[in-house]
Amino acid sequence: MTFEDLQIGSILVSTVRNAPVLIFAGMAGLFAERSGVIDIGLEGKILASAFVSAAVAFATQNPWYGVAAGMLVSVLLATLQAYVAITQKGNQLVAGIAINIAMSGLTFVVAQFFFQQGGRTPDLGQARLFDVVLPGSAAVEGIPFIGWLYAHLIGGHSVLVYLAFALVPLVHWVLYHTRFGLRLRACGENPHAADAAGVSVERQRYMAMLIAGILCSFSGAYLAIVQSGFFLRDMSAGAGYLALTAMVFGNWRPVYTFLGCLMFGFFGAVQIQIEGVDLPLVGRLPGSLIQMVPYVVTVIVLAGLMAKSVAPKALGTPFVKSR
Amino acid sequence: MNNHDLPRWATAFVMPILNLLSALLVAALVIYLLGESPVESMGILINSSVINPEGLSYTLFYASTFIFTGLAVSIAMQAGLFNIGAEGQMYFAGLGLTLAMLTFDSSLPMWVLIPIGMLGAALFGALWAFLPGYLQAKRGSHVVVTTIMFNYIAGALMNTVIVKYLVPAGEQNPASRAFSAAAEMPRLNQWFPVLGETPLNISFFLAIIALVIYGVMVSRSSWGFKLRATGLNKHAAHYAGVRISKMIITVMLISGALAGLGSVNSIMGSTHYLSLNFVGGAGFVGIAIALMGRQHPVGIFLSAVLFGALIQGGFDLSLEKQNIPPETFIFIQGLIILFCGAMENFYAPAIAALIKRKK
Numbered sequence: 001m002t003f004e005d006l007q008i009g010s011i012l013v014s015t016v017r018n019a020p021v022l023i024f025a026g027m028a029g030l031f032a033e034r035s036g037v038i039d040i041g042l043e044g045k046i047l048a049s050a051f052v053s054a055a056v057a058f059a060t061q062n063p064w065y066g067v068a069a070g071m072l073v074s075v076l077l078a079t080l081q082a083y084v085a086i087t088q089k090g091n092q093l094v095a096g097i098a099i100n101i102a103m104s105g106l107t108f109v110v111a112q113f114f115f116q117q118g119g120r121t122p123d124l125g126q127a128r129l130f131d132v133v134l135p136g137s138a139a140v141e142g143i144p145f146i147g148w149l150y151a152h153l154i155g156g157h158s159v160l161v162y163l164a165f166a167l168v169p170l171v172h173w174v175l176y177h178t179r180f181g182l183r184l185r186a187c188g189e190n191p192h193a194a195d196a197a198g199v200s201v202e203r204q205r206y207m208a209m210l211i212a213g214i215l216c217s218f219s220g221a222y223l224a225i226v227q228s229g230f231f232l233r234d235m236s237a238g239a240g241y242l243a244l245t246a247m248v249f250g251n252w253r254p255v256y257t258f259l260g261c262l263m264f265g266f267f268g269a270v271q272i273q274i275e276g277v278d279l280p281l282v283g284r285l286p287g288s289l290i291q292m293v294p295y296v297v298t299v300i301v302l303a304g305l306m307a308k309s310v311a312p313k314a315l316g317t318p319f320v321k322s323r
Numbered sequence: 324m325n326n327h328d329l330p331r332w333a334t335a336f337v338m339p340i341l342n343l344l345s346a347l348l349v350a351a352l353v354i355y356l357l358g359e360s361p362v363e364s365m366g367i368l369i370n371s372s373v374i375n376p377e378g379l380s381y382t383l384f385y386a387s388t389f390i391f392t393g394l395a396v397s398i399a400m401q402a403g404l405f406n407i408g409a410e411g412q413m414y415f416a417g418l419g420l421t422l423a424m425l426t427f428d429s430s431l432p433m434w435v436l437i438p439i440g441m442l443g444a445a446l447f448g449a450l451w452a453f454l455p456g457y458l459q460a461k462r463g464s465h466v467v468v469t470t471i472m473f474n475y476i477a478g479a480l481m482n483t484v485i486v487k488y489l490v491p492a493g494e495q496n497p498a499s500r501a502f503s504a505a506a507e508m509p510r511l512n513q514w515f516p517v518l519g520e521t522p523l524n525i526s527f528f529l530a531i532i533a534l535v536i537y538g539v540m541v542s543r544s545s546w547g548f549k550l551r552a553t554g555l556n557k558h559a560a561h562y563a564g565v566r567i568s569k570m571i572i573t574v575m576l577i578s579g580a581l582a583g584l585g586s587v588n589s590i591m592g593s594t595h596y597l598s599l600n601f602v603g604g605a606g607f608v609g610i611a612i613a614l615m616g617r618q619h620p621v622g623i624f625l626s627a628v629l630f631g632a633l634i635q636g637g638f639d640l641s642l643e644k645q646n647i648p649p650e651t652f653i654f655i656q657g658l659i660i661l662f663c664g665a666m667e668n669f670y671a672p673a674i675a676a677l678i679k680r681k682k
Binding site: 040088091095097099100101103104113241286289291296298303 | 487653661
C-alpha cells in the first residue's frame with residue numbers, strides 16, 4: 001500500500017463515526033462552561049456512563065435501557081460536581097480530576113465484580129444499537145459516488161450519530177436565541193450583573209450542569225453501545241479532554257466547537273488509516289507512535305497556533321452573592 | 324464559609340482528618356456493597372502494611388516514590404499551577420535515568436552512578452514539564468490540559484522507545500536490559516535484616532532530604548515568598564516585581580524534576596531496569612498527597628506514608644479478597660482528592676458553629 005491508497009472515502013465515513021463522542025461531550029462542556037463552571041470531569045462522566053450503559057444494555061438486552069441508565073449516572077456525577085463547584089465553592093478543577101480518577105478505578109472494580117472479565121463487559125451482541133439504513137439505499141447503491149454518499153456517508157449510522165449532529169443547531173439556538181441561554185451566558189460572563197437583574201446564578205448553573213450531565217452521558221453510551229459493543233477499562237482514552245480542547249479551539253461557541261470535534265474525528269480516522277502504511281520520507285510508523293496524534297494535535301491547538309481563545313470571563317470562579 | 328475565622332489547629336489538623344475519614348467512609352461503603360467486610364479488610368490492610376515489618380518496609384518503599392511525586396504536585400500548587408503531569412514526567416524521567424545507566428553502569432562506581440542517575444532523571448522530568456510550563460506562561464494554554472496530554476504522549480512515546488530500541492536482542496519482555504550491580508541503590512535490609520527481602524533503599528532518605536529542602540525553600544527563602552505570592556495573587560505579585568512567566572516556567576521545571584526523581588526509587592531501587600508503565604499511577608497519587616498534605620512537608624510525608632500503606636496493604640488485600648482488586652485504591656484516591664481537595668471546607672461551618680457555641 002502506498003500513500004495514494006489512503007482511502008479518502010473511508011476516512012470521511014469514520015470521521016462521521018468518530019465525531020459524536022466528542023460532539024456530545026463538547027456540547028455538554030459548552031453548557032457547563034458558558035454558565036461559568038469548568039467541566040474537566042467530562043472524561044469521568046463519559047467513562048461512567050459508558051460502563052453503566054454497557055452493563056445495563058447487556059443485562060436487559062435492550063440498548064435504550066442502557067442509554068437511560070448511563071444518563072442517570074452521568075447526571076448524578078454532574079450534580080455532585082455542581083454541588084462542589086456551586087454550593088461548596090470548591091476548586092472546580094480538583095473536583096473534575098477527582099471524578100475522573102475515581103471513575104477510572106470504580107468502573108473497573110464494578111465491572112470486575114459483575115462480569116469477571118478483567119474490567120470488561122461481555123460483548124453486547126444483539127443489545128447494541130444498530131445502524132439505520134436509509135430508505136432506498138439499496139436502490140442507489142450501484143450509482144457511483146451518489147450511492148456511497150447516500151448509503152454510507154449520510155445514511156448507515158446509528159440514531160445517536162444523527163442526534164449528535166442535530167444537537168449542534170439546537171445548542172446554538174438555546175444558547176443564543178432563548179431567554180434561558182441569555183441568562184446562562186450572563187452567569188458565565190458577569191454573574192453579579194445577572195444576579196442584579198434577578199437571575200439566580202446558583203440555579204442557572206445547576207441547570208447548566210444538569211444539561212451537561214445529560215449530554216455527556218450520550219458520549220459514553222455511544223462509545224460503548226454503538227462504537228465498540230462492549231465496555232473496556234479506561235475506554236474513553238482522553239475523549240473528554242479532547243472535547244474540552246475542541247471547545248477551547250471553538251472559542252466556546254457551538255458551531256466552531258463542532259468543527260473542532262470534526263477535526264479531531266478526522267485525525268482519529270487518519271490515524272487508523274496510516275497504521276501499517278509506508279509514508280513518504282518517514283516510512284512505516286509504529287502504531288504506538290500514531291496513537292500520539294490526537295494528543296499532539298491537542299497541544300498544538302492549545303498553544304494557540306490556530307485560534308485566539310476567549311473564555312467566559314467568570315469561568316472557574318465560584319459566585320459569592322454580594323450583600 | 325470562611326476558614327480564616329477558624330483557629331489554626333482546626334484547619335491544619337481537624338479538617339484534613341475529617342475529610343480523610345469521609346473519603347474512607349465512602350470507600351468502606353463501597354467495599355461493603357461489594358460483599359466484603361470493611362472492618363475485616365481494614366484489619367488485613369493495617370496488618371500487612373504497618374504491623375508486619377516486611378510490609379512496613381514496602382509501605383515506606385512506595386512512600387519514597389510518593390514523596391517525590393507529592394512534592395512535584397505541591398510545589399506547582401504553591402504557584403497556583405495544577406500539575407497533573409507528574410505521571411508522564413516520571414515516566415519520561417525513567418528514560419533519562421536508564422540512558423545514563425546503560426551508558427555508564429559498566430565503567431563507573433556506585434557513588435558516581437547514583438548522582439548521574441538522579442541527574443538524568445531530574446533532567447528528563449524537567450524537560451517533559453518544560454513545554455506545558457512554557458505554553459502556560461507565554462500562550463496561556465491551560466497547564467491542566469497540556470500536562471494531561473503530555474501524559475498520553477509520554478505513554479505512547481515510551482512504548483515506542485522501549486519496544487523498538489531498548490529491548491535486548493532475543494528478549495520478549497518489553498523492558499531494557501538490567502543494570503549492573505553498581506547501579507543499584509543500597510538497600511536498607513543490609514543494615515536491618517528484619518526488613519527481609521524488600522526493596523526499601525536509601526531513596527527513602529533522599530526523599531526526606533527533599534522534603535526538608537522543599538520546606539526551607541518554600542517557607543524560609545525569598546524565592547519561596549515570591550512563589551507563594553504568585554500562587555496567592557498573580558497580579559499583586561507581578562506588581563511587586565515578580566516576573567510571573569519566568570516563575571511559572573521555573574516552578575514547572577522544578578516540579579518535573581521532582582517527579583522525575585521519583586523514578587530513581589522505582590528503577591534503581593527496585594527493578595534495576597526500565598519497563599513499560601513502571602510508574603503505575605504514582606504521579607496521580609502525588610495529586611492526592613499534595614491536596615491531603617496541604618502542600619506542607621509534614622503533611623506530604625504523612626500522606627505519602629498513608630498512600631504507601633494503602634498500596635501495599637491493598638495489594639495483599641486483593642490477594643485475599645477477590646472482589647477488592649488493587650484498582651479499588653484508584654477509586655479511593657479519587658475520593659480522597661474529592662474530599663480533601665475540592666470539598667476541603669465541607670466541615671468548616673460545622674466546626675465554626677461548634678467553637679462559637681463553646682465560647
